[in-house]
Amino acid sequence: MASPESVITTLLATYVQRLDAGDLAGVAALFDRAKVFVSGNQIGAGSPFVEKLLSDTVILYEDGTPRTRHVLGEPSIQIDDQGRAAASCEYTVTQDGPDGEYVVMVGRHHDTFVVDDEGDWHFASRDYGDITHVGDTSRHLRS
Template sequence: MSTHAIYISNLLYRYAECMDSGQLIEAAELFRHARIKVQSHEAFLDHTALLQIWQQRIKLYPCGTPRTRHIISNPIIHIDEASQTAKVRSCYTVLQATDTLPLQPIASGRYVDEFECVDGVWRFSFRDYSYLDMIGDLSGHLLTLGNPLDL
């Protein structure tokens, strides 16, 4: 695996780590330079709008976390060395366990991301959040139920 692919993969994994530790501000900051597509909005969101949605929708427990584990898998990374950009498709599975919910998958889908390298540093430039393929019991994860794609 190339050094560029490692940096890009680490951004995917850092996102999951931030979300699972309840660091929503830090997770949103990863998308500071990105356009974000969600199903319920025609226009792209920026990282501050995404953070507001997360803060309104994601339930954080007294421990400060959403009691989730985002598993990012199967990243398919296409790097364009000339333009210092990359396109990545990956899968995710979100597991959750709470005091009333046994450990179980609650959501699974795909991320479609784009990255750019600026001054030697890789960063997100685009994320499409509209590929939610399977939905489980989200009652312990979301403060308001409804279509989880309506971010």
């Protein structure tokens, strides 16, 4: 049986893999029981909200992908004895552009996770508000 830290790290990696593949519904499915925040303010919750948020903002190209690569740092994970965990993880988003690959954004995701009665961990919340660098997002995000 995998450790909670390993399962949570896999959930974080699955998020970026699905996003880079253009699988917005797959990304949204990870947040079926999660609240979404920006800088501590809740903006929505659940898979339908996340899928609409992504489809309204992320630009997908003819190949079905956003032509991005999300690179994660090693997550910091704290697990309590009540089946909850908090994690933060640095990320860098790069994208192919006309003059080569460039950095679109750098920041840190702040997530919480809970374990259900079957022993499965899932996202309980994500805060997208900790962004430390924003480059040219015109080919990645709609205004």
